[in-house]
Amino acid sequence: MELPEVLALLDEITTVESRGAATIVSASPRRQKDRAPFLGNREMAAIRDLASAIGTDHQLALALWNVATSRARLLATMIADPGSSPPTLLRKWAECCDNHLLAESLSFLAARSPHARELSDHLRSSTADHTSQVAWNLVSVLTRVHQPSDPTLPDQWFLDVLYEVESTMGDREPWTRHAMNMALCAIAAARPALQEQVLHVAASTEAHQVDLGQWNIPSPSPTAYVQNLMLRSARNAAMRRRLDRRRRT
Numbered sequence: 001m002e003l004p005e006v007l008a009l010l011d012e013i014t015t016v017e018s019r020g021a022a023t024i025v026s027a028s029p030r031r032q033k034d035r036a037p038f039l040g041n042r043e044m045a046a047i048r049d050l051a052s053a054i055g056t057d058h059q060l061a062l063a064l065w066n067v068a069t070s071r072a073r074l075l076a077t078m079i080a081d082p083g084s085s086p087p088t089l090l091r092k093w094a095e096c097c098d099n100h101l102l103a104e105s106l107s108f109l110a111a112r113s114p115h116a117r118e119l120s121d122h123l124r125s126s127t128a129d130h131t132s133q134v135a136w137n138l139v140s141v142l143t144r145v146h147q148p149s150d151p152t153l154p155d156q157w158f159l160d161v162l163y164e165v166e167s168t169m170g171d172r173e174p175w176t177r178h179a180m181n182m183a184l185c186a187i188a189a190a191r192p193a194l195q196e197q198v199l200h201v202a203a204s205t206e207a208h209q210v211d212l213g214q215w216n217i218p219s220p221s222p223t224a225y226v227q228n229l230m231l232r233s234a235r236n237a238a239m240r241r242r243l244d245r246r247r248r249t
Helices: 003-012 041-054 058-067 070-079 087-096 100-111 116-123 129-144 155-171 174-190 192-204 222-248
Strands: none
Touching (some): 003 041, 058 070, 070 087, 070 100, 087 100, 087 129, 100 116, 100 129, 116 129, 129 174, 155 174, 155 192, 174 222, 192 222
C-alpha cells in the first residue's frame, strides 16, 4: 500500500468521537500530560487489522511516523521491521512518545529487535514519562526472552535494575512507575532466586504506587504478587515431596 491510501483508510476507521487527541491531566501536579487519542476497542481492532493487512513494510512505517499523528505513528510501530530498526531509530521513536498507547506499541516492536537491552539501559533514566515507560516495559520482556545478541542475561543485571527501582521510583511519573511495577512482577516470576530481593524492593516502594484508574488500567501490587508466587511455590514443593514419599512406599 502507498501512504495516501493508508492515511485514507486510517481516516475511515477513525470514529467521530475519537477524532483528534485528548489531553488527560492527573490531579497530581507532577503527572505529565498523556496525549492519548480516544481509541475505542473497535477502532483499535480496526487499526490492528489494517496492520495485519499491510504486513511488514518498513519504508511505509517510516513514512507514517513522519506524518506525526498519533494513529499514524501507532500503525507505524505495528508494521515496522524489527530487524531493520537500528538502536538510533528506536531511541528516536521512544523519545517522541507522548502517550501510553504509543509507548506500549513501540515496546512490542523494540522487544522483537536485537536491541532491547541496549534500549532499556539507555532510556530507563529518561525523565520523559512515556520514554522511560518503553525502557521499563523492556525490562519485563528481558526476563522472559533471551536476546540473540545477549543470550545469557545475568542475575546481576536484574539486581542492578532492582536497586534502580528502589532508589528512583519516588521521583518517577505514573506510567514509568506502572512499568516498574510490572517489571518487579516479571522478575519475580522468571527469576525465583531473586524473589526475596524483589519483595524487599516492593515493600520499600509501596508508598509510591500509582493509581491509573482514570484510564481503567489496574497497576498490580508487586508485594501481593510476589507473596502469592512464593506461597504457590511452597505449596508445589510440598506436593512434590508428598508425591516422592508415595513413590518410595
